[in-house]
Structures are given as C-alpha cells and as structure tokens.
Amino acid sequence: MEVLRSQKRTVSNEVVSIPLYLTAPSMEVRLEEFELFAIDRLRVLQGVSDGLARGKNPKEMDDLVDRLWKEHMRHSDVLEMMNKDIISHFVLRLVYCRSDELKKWFLSNETALFRHRFRIKSFEVQRTIAAEFGLSNKVATGAEVESLKEKLGQVIRSMGEKSPNVETIYFKVPFEEVPDLVSGRRVFIQKGYAFVAGSQASLGFHFISKHNFSSVNSSVSLKWTTTIREREKDRLTPIVEALSTSYLGPDYSQSSEYADISLKDIDQVSKSSFPLCMRHLFEKLREDHHLKHGGRMQLGLFLKGVGLKLDDALAFWRAEFTKKVGGERFDKEYAYAIRHNYGKEGKRTDYTPYACQKIISSAPGVGDHHGCPYRHFRICYPSSNTANLIFLLDKQQLLATANILSIRYSFSL
C-alpha cells in the first residue's frame, strides 16, 4: 500500500476522495493489473468522451460519470479502489504521452472526469480537495462578496440560472489561472481578478490539475522515449503501444489505400461522395470563384486528403480564383498557401485534413462558408432567402419531409 503514503493522503473509511495525481506512485504493480486497470479506466474515459461528443449537459454528465465509475472502477475496499485509480491514471499517462494528439485526448477527458467526480462529492470533500490544491487562502472576504453581490448575481443569471443565489464562498484568483472560466464569461472579473464561485471551483482546480498534467506529461514523454521504451521493449512497450491505438478509433490521417482523384472527376465525385460541408464549400467556390481563408483550408486539405495531387490542386484553385482576382494575384497571394498545405513551403509539414471535431469547433464569421452545416447553419423559415441547412439539404436531395420536422424540432429546443 505504498501508493497511499506516497500521495500523502489520509483516507477515512467513509470518505471516498479523489487523488490529485501530483506525484507518480513508487510501488510494484503486477503486469496483469498494469494492463487491466488501464483498460478499465480507458472504458470510463471513452464513455466520458462519447458523452461530451453527444452534447450531454453537466447534470447528465454527472450521472454518466457516476455510473461509469461504479461500473468499471469501484472496489469494495476503499484503499484498493484508490490504488486502482492512481495506478490506472499513471499507466495511461505513460500511454498517452507519446503524441500531441493522444495527449490532448487524454487530458481533456481526464479533466472532464475529474470535474464531474468533483461535482458529485459532498461539500466537505470538495472543501478538503480545495485545501489540498492550496486554494483556501484565496477565499474572497465576506465584505468583498457583499459589495459585488449584484454583479456576481448577474453572472449567474447570464449562465441561465433564473434566480441567482450568490454563494457564500468565492475564490479570488488572478484571471489567468482560470482560463476556461474566463473564456466562457462564467466568472466576474475585476482589475485582473476572477471571482470563482465555490461550486465552480472544480473548474478552477481542473485547470490547475490540467496544468500539472501537462508539465508532468512532457517529462514522462521524454523519459519514455529516451530510456524506458528500449529497456522495456519485451514487457511494457507492447502493452503501452497497443493500449493507445485500441481506443482512439480509426486514424484517417494516413490513408492506407491510396486513391487518386483527378480534376475531371472532381465535379462528379463532389456530388456523389463529398460530405455536406465540403460539398457546400465546393459549390460556393464554383459560384463565387472565391473562398475566404477558413474555407480554403477546410476544402483544400480535404481535397488533398482524398487524393488531389498538388499540380491538380493548383490548377483547380487557379481556375476558379482567376475569374475573380486574376491569375497574377492568385500566383502572388494564394498559390503559396496551397503549396504550403502540401508541405512544399515554410516548415514543410505535411498537413492532414481537418477532423470533424475541428470543423465543428471552428468559428466562421462574416463571408465565411466553412464550418459544419449541422452546427453553424441556421434552420430557417421558408420566407428567408439566406442559405440555411434545410435549403442546403433540400438542394442536395438529402432531405425527406420527415427529416425537416425532426431537424426543426431538435433545433428549436
């Protein structure tokens, strides 16, 4: 039971807390446990990831996390469970430190998991965890909270709470320590300090722990590549490598079968096989002979991904842009970026097409046509003549009447 001592925590029988994962445990782990614990935790993380992707609200996520945890991680013995929690976390850290993509997936789901596990704890446990993160000395004074009561209430109401109950505990922290609260305008900020409500604090901790994850991770990653991988090549390495691939889903960035698409087929293929967002960009390009930066990137990398060769890509974009801006300006201002996408300019990175996640989270502005139609386009009234999702689906003959109703319904919620 070395682990518990190394984490410097005392666990009373009934309090099931969350470890802070500050230091890696120094202890012996059986090889089967190494793998099994990790797989169980991955099931939880995968569930969290699915839940988030389906847009579950915080309350639903709380329930989901509770269920997943009970299903995969619970153990009748509190200490055993704690050990499993810590071991599996650090094994996965090792597994997911190996590339930025993996790291990002792991970090965001671990932090979500932490956040929701924190939220479902009792106030007492939350306060203990807050203290362990060294936040207890950042509590705003009662007078301060009282004087800002109106503003703090406004923040709560702006987040959709009808009747604001300003909480009694507020943490006053430099705004840069809680970037995800700042970015969603979920805190009141004054003169450089963010006022974080007690119940929100988990988000703040989540940042700190994320911070801690990131810094530890880079050192783990270095250690892994320099020493461990070689030393463990018969024992741990195969497990670690298999673990990371099995749960991330297919990797589209390196296509295994190579197919080419040629310029003369592209119109046909765009109609028969492009996803809606790409088809929309493609048609807008044909229509306007121009796309703004976001659109050029989204469509350009996609075309590259489906096998359009660099020379054909240049010819394709040139043919359209020339009609609008002239050949000379195209060569001067746009050709570079296309060659850049193909890894022929600048730092010569061979860029891959955008994943749906990236497209969904993009933020198209005025004049932009990129983004995800299902996310960014408006469901419009028939009277409106702006392009919108139904209009678009209809044009592509992708729409049955029943679908219109269900889309409308889901968007009006």
Add this chain to the structure above:
Amino acid sequence: MLAGKHFPYTDIHKWLSYGNDGKHPGCDEFYFGRREFSFTLENDAYLRYRSFKNASAMENDIKEKSPYKIDIGAVYSVDPDKRHAYAQSGTNVFAPVERELVFDIDISDYDDVRYCCSGADVCSKCWPLMTVAIKVIDTSLREDFGFKHILWVFSGRRGVHCWVCDAKARSLTNEQRSAVAEYFRVYKGNENNARKVALMGFSLHPFLARSYVDFLKDFFEGELQATQSIFSSKEKYEKILDMISDEDIQSELREKWENSAKPSLSEEATSLKRWEQLKNTLQSKKQKAPALRMCVEEIVFTFTYPRIDLEVSKQMNHLLKAPFCVHPKTGRVCVPIDPNNCDEFDPLAVPTLSQLIEEINSGGVRMEVDDGDDLDKTLLGKSIKFFRSSFLEPLLKSCKEDIESSYKTKIEKSKDSFSW
C-alpha cells in the same frame, strides 16, 4: 522607400526594450535582440526572423532594405536570427517566450451592417463603428483585466490594432490569450445564419451589460441610425426581422412597415420610428417566447459590438504591423489613437507619406531626436508626443520598478542561500 526617414527608431527601441536598455544590473541586455521583426519588401519577398542588437542596427537594416511593411513578432528564447545555430547545439529550444497581447479589428468585417462602404473602404460614416469598438475593448482591458499600458494604433487603412504591454499581458500563454479573446467573443454569425449574436441566459454578463449601457445602446440609437438608417428600406429591415425568431412578430412588423413609408419623414426618422415599434412589440410579447428575451440586445450587439479577428490574439507568434509604418496602399501612417479622445480621430486626416516627404523637402525637421516646441510643428509631431507622454513614459516607469524589485528579490534570495 516607405519606412525610412520618419520612423521613430529610438522610441520603438525604447518601447520594445521594456527598460532592459538601462544601466541597472537587473537588466537583460539581450532582451531587445531576441525580438522578431519581419519585413515585406517591394517585390513581395517576405523576410522573417530578423533581429537587431540595438536601435541603430535596426535603423541601418530598415534603411538598407527599405521594406514596404514592418511587422513585429514575439520575443524568443534565443536570437531569432541565429535560431539555426542554436538548433544544432540542441540545448536551446527556439520558442516564443513573450509577446504583447494584441487585438486586430477590421472594418471589412462589418460589411453586412454598413451601407456606406464595403471591403477595405472606410468613410466618416462607418468609422464610428471602430471608435465604439475601441471604447468597449479598452474599458474592459482596464477595468476587468486590470491592464494599464495599452496602445491603440490606426492600421493605416481599414481598422485598428491594440497592443497590451503590461508585463503580465506579455507573459500570457497561448491558452490564456485564447481565454481573453474568447471573453470578448459574442459574435458567432456567418453567412448562413441570420441571427449573428446569440445571447443566452436571463441577464447579460456584467462586462456585456456595461458595454451595452455605456456605449452600444446610445451609439445604436444615435450615431448609427443617423449614418446608416438601418431600418429605412425593405432590404435593410428584412435582415433585422430575420433576427427575430418568431414568425408572428416578423409578419406583424413587416405589415406595419411595408405600407408606412411616409415621404415626409427623413430616412433617419423612419428608421428610428421603426426601431421604437420593434422594441414596443417585443416588449409586449416578451412573456410569450423565452427566445425573444434578449432579442433587442441581440440586434444592438449584432450591429455595434466589436468584431475582433480573434485568431490574431490567440497565438504568441502572430505578427502585427509596427506602429508608425506607412500603409502601402493608402500611404497613411499608422499613428497611435488616444482611446480617451477616440471620437475625434479621423482616419482620412492622418498624414500620408507624400505629405511627409514634402515636409522633409521643404526643410521640416526630423522628429527622431527632437522634442519640445519643434515637434508640434511637424505633421507627425502630435502623434509622437502622444506616444511618448501617454504610453511610453508611464510604461518605462513601471518597467523600471519591476526590474528593480525583481533584482532586489533575487539578491535577497541569494543572501538567504549564503546564510545557510
């Protein structure tokens, strides 16, 4: 030669040294030398990662290359010019370590809400959109984020740049920069969604509420109506009706407006009257649909809230055009704008390069080293003076204090370790 003679080399050097060009033992004498500059030459060649030991090295290089445009980048871990040499030694990673928090606002992003100009054009009717953007962002940077050293600059043609230079702002990570940028994001619109601004919840966040009450509402009902008459024609008001997500109200208002054009009323008066009608109708229907709760505010925000190019703010290594450059297309100098008097700023009255050349030829003085009364007489004198007194001097004062106090702590610390 676009940037040559009028460029205030010494002032720019002083600014970007942040006090490290002094004699104090706490100064980092290599600080300025790790800053990236990049030049765009007349033939569109692009030179990145240039760096200079001091002001005169910068002046010589700029005069020799005569760049069309000068951009300022980040401060890197090592001299950007020698990055390849360091890469070979393998000990130093070449990465940005410091960068002002910057914002870029372009009038061309307002094309769907201005009827006087489009694209890169700007006139006295649409420029006030920039003015109100400066007020909203400047106030928040000071009141909310607590920043003090903020420089607003005319970008030479169609917008403004903002440089936040406080030590804390310069050392923000990319993630923290994104957070600040996202704090300002309200505008989610794109070509395929008429409702460009979606305000959720039962109240505005205090920052948005202040912006609305202090700046946006009055601007919308006053200056914007006067210059753009945004309800005056069917084409214009249909766009606004599209933002109301209730078909009954849409058609009710449409009916009222379609047959109500009174030739006796001015465009502005018609527009104002329709706005009042819209507000009253929404007010009376508020209970009916929760989606309409923030509709009036959404319309005001759509037309007036600053549309920042957020990507520029999010990355440390993003380049931004240097102040006092000359815009290659308009010939206008990128002069600082005083946020406290930004209403008076007229982009069409900014001195141009040809005026400057004329001034130099007719014996006008170079303002580089001069100060005092002579400065007032030159075309750029006022701008340089403002830059020095309102931005540079207070900035350098606080930089000096920072350097002294961190040096003191360092000494104390080493004393402590001796006493062990």
